[in-house]
Amino acid sequence: MKQGRDRIKILLVALWVTFTVTLAVWWLIFGLRQLDLLSQFHVEQSDQLQRHYQMLLWEGGILIASLVGGGLALFYYARREQKRHRQVEEFFAAFTHDAKTALASLRLQAESLKEDLGANPNPLFDRLLQDTLRLQLQLENSLSLVNLPTGRLLNEPVRIGHIVDALRYHWPDLAIIQRGDATIRGDSRALESVLMNLIHNAVKHGDATEIRITAEPRGSERIVVSVADNGKGFSGDFKQLGQLFVRHARGSGSGVGLYISSQLAKRMNAMLTFAAGPETGFVAELDLSAVPEAVLVEQQAQKLA
Amino acid sequence: MKSILLVEDDRSLGATLRDRLAREGYDVSWVETKQRALMKFDEGLWDLIILDVSLPDGSGFEIARDVKTQSSVPIMFMTALGTAENRLEGFEIGAEEFIPKPFHLRELLLRVQHVFERHPVRHQITCNGRTVELDSRTIVQPDGQRDYLPARDFELLQLLITNAPRAVSRNEIIDKLWGEDKLGNQRTVDNMIVHLRQSIGDANSEIIRSVRGVGYQWNAVSETPAVTGG
Numbered sequence: 391m392k393q394g395r396d397r398i399k400i401l402l403v404a405l406w407v408t409f410t411v412t413l414a415v416w417w418l419i420f421g422l423r424q425l426d427l428l429s430q431f432h433v434e435q436s437d438q439l440q441r442h443y444q445m446l447l448w449e450g451g452i453l454i455a456s457l458v459g460g461g462l463a464l465f466y467y468a469r470r471e472q473k474r475h476r477q478v479e480e481f482f483a484a485f486t487h488d489a490k491t492a493l494a495s496l497r498l499q500a501e502s503l504k505e506d507l508g509a510n511p512n513p514l515f516d517r518l519l520q521d522t523l524r525l526q527l528q529l530e531n532s533l534s535l536v537n538l539p540t541g542r543l544l545n546e547p548v549r550i551g552h553i554v555d556a557l558r559y560h561w562p563d564l565a566i567i568q569r570g571d572a573t574i575r576g577d578s579r580a581l582e583s584v585l586m587n588l589i590h591n592a593v594k595h596g597d598a599t600e601i602r603i604t605a606e607p608r609g610s611e612r613i614v615v616s617v618a619d620n621g622k623g624f625s626g627d628f629k630q631l632g633q634l635f636v637r638h639a640r641g642s643g644s645g646v647g648l649y650i651s652s653q654l655a656k657r658m659n660a661m662l663t664f665a666a667g668p669e670t671g672f673v674a675e676l677d678l679s680a681v682p683e684a685v686l687v688e689q690q691a692q693k694l695a
Numbered sequence: 696m697k698s699i700l701l702v703e704d705d706r707s708l709g710a711t712l713r714d715r716l717a718r719e720g721y722d723v724s725w726v727e728t729k730q731r732a733l734m735k736f737d738e739g740l741w742d743l744i745i746l747d748v749s750l751p752d753g754s755g756f757e758i759a760r761d762v763k764t765q766s767s768v769p770i771m772f773m774t775a776l777g778t779a780e781n782r783l784e785g786f787e788i789g790a791e792e793f794i795p796k797p798f799h800l801r802e803l804l805l806r807v808q809h810v811f812e813r814h815p816v817r818h819q820i821t822c823n824g825r826t827v828e829l830d831s832r833t834i835v836q837p838d839g840q841r842d843y844l845p846a847r848d849f850e851l852l853q854l855l856i857t858n859a860p861r862a863v864s865r866n867e868i869i870d871k872l873w874g875e876d877k878l879g880n881q882r883t884v885d886n887m888i889v890h891l892r893q894s895i896g897d898a899n900s901e902i903i904r905s906v907r908g909v910g911y912q913w914n915a916v917s918e919t920p921a922v923t924g925g
Contacts, residue, residue: 483776487749490775494797495708501800502715526797542779559799579777579795 396472403468407461414457418450482536489529497522516563523560527590527647530583534650543577543657547681550574550605550615553582557589564593565600572605572613574678576658581678584654584662587647588617588674596621596672613680618673623666631664697742697811698722702732702758703773704750712745712803719804729753733761737871740829740853741768743810748774748781759788766857769814771806773798820856823896829853834894842894847872851887855903855913862904862912 422443429439497519504515534541551571558566566589574581585603592598598621608614630636632652635645648664655662660678667673699716703709704727713725724739726732729752736744736758744762746755759770769791774781777795785793791810794803820827826835832849834842844852850872855863865881888911892903904912 483749487775490796491705491708494773494775495705495711497797498708498711498715498800502711505800522797537778544779544782556802559802577779579782 399468399472400465403461403465407457407465411454411457411461414450414454418446418454421446421450482533486529486533490526493522493526493529524590527586531587531646531650534583534654535646538650538653543580543654545575546578547573548576548578548581550603550613553578553585554603556582557585560586561589561593564589564598567600567602568605569602570605572607572615573681574613574615575681576660576678577654580654580658584651584676585615585617587651589619591647592617592619592621592672596623598671607680608677610682611680613678615676615678616673617676618667619671620667621671623670623672624664628664628666632662696720696722698724698739699807700732700735700739700741700744701725702727702729702745702750702755703747704728705747715800715804716807719807721807727751729755729758732758736762736766740857741766742814743769743771743807745771745773745807748772748776748785756784756788759785759790763789765861768857769810771810773803822902825895827852827856827895829856837896844891844894848887848891848894851884852891855911859913862906862909864910866910868910 425439425443425446429436429443432439500515500518500522504511504519507515549571550573551568554566554568589601592601596619598619600620602616602618604614604616604618606614606616624631632648634649636649637645648662652662655676655678658678660676663675663677665673665675697720699721701709701712701716701723703712703725706727709725709727713723716723724735726735727750729750732746732750744759746758748755750758755772755774759772762768762770770789771792771794772785772790773794773796774785775796777793782793791813792806794806819829824837828835832844832846834844836842851868854868854871865884868884869880888903888905892898892900895902897903902914904914906912
């Protein structure tokens, strides 16, 4: 797909150069022929017309040479930019692979050690595991920020309950309570990333100990997933939340988590809104497209068949 | 015991995964490259293949495509590159699971367990009143007598079972069983098939079918519920 786009860009450059050079050559030939005709009818001015002929020939030649040179330079720089872009992409892919693989190894070793120590493991393991999660979130948010404009998302049926189950592995000591369940249409990784950022904020900035995730239908085509916590809540301007680099407090967070969450929600044809909890805490609502029940029944039947 | 082929190029992660899965009671073989993965796949009977997508000499997707042409063994991908294109490619190949790195130990173990629940391991196949035990490489006859098959015969039986319902050509059998030695020929293969049919009581050639112009096909449906080998 990307290679196809690159080829189209190069083809457009080639077309532009060919078109402008051909036009310039045609004009030059036309002009020279006109001068030839004039010199046949105005013999007395033939010296002057000959000078004009030479001038047109030189200037036209220089114009065509400039167009060819400019076109070649454009072609060269477009190719160089594409190559550089590919190198940057390869670097990011290698960096992501290495960083996430190292993080996976570190986490598995810490979890294995924790399990080996039995009922009373050293609390350092929990801190270590939380740090791997923090690092994972920072890494994924940074990569999401880079990939937001061009990265593709899947449009797949996603069961909210499955995502919540995956989130429980990240915060084993946090009470994550789910009420209701639904299947929405979106990208499972993007949805997990949105919910991870919301819970991370609730724990980090709100000191929440309990998260309630509720999935409720709104009409026949929408599902509202609300994430409410019992933390300290947010005392600032709610309208600013979700904007890039807006931080909860000076020196806290990077200011990209909620921005990425909002952008990912938009790309899933969803809307993310924030509000204060009824008594305390913070509530985020995600309005998503639902997968009609009839489609799910049909999919289930296909699986069984 | 359920056998898992683990393909992961990162030594630290590979070793940790191998040890942890082995502790859960799985028989794990760990390789680091695509080439070794394909060689290892040919050597054994696998119940699950866990593949890293990025490998030094190729990709896990290439291995999966190759494996899927020969066997219906379930495949799990684990990858740090969880882009939409990557996930789509993985599922198009027919992956059972796609686990993004970094994952949690319990999450991985649970997903492995789910795969085995969806694909019960068949280490023991009963057909025609006889039981083929793949782990002990024996055939238990209706009177309880155990027949120990010659190693090459058993490899052939295993090859047919693993590839079922696909028919395996004589040339492929020669390649897989004798490799570069090329000591086997088509007549040898036919003789081995006759011997196998006798061992499993397949007088009418219904279990090991001859497919004209192709080769041989394992056509038996286990008479008893699949028995896990763990």
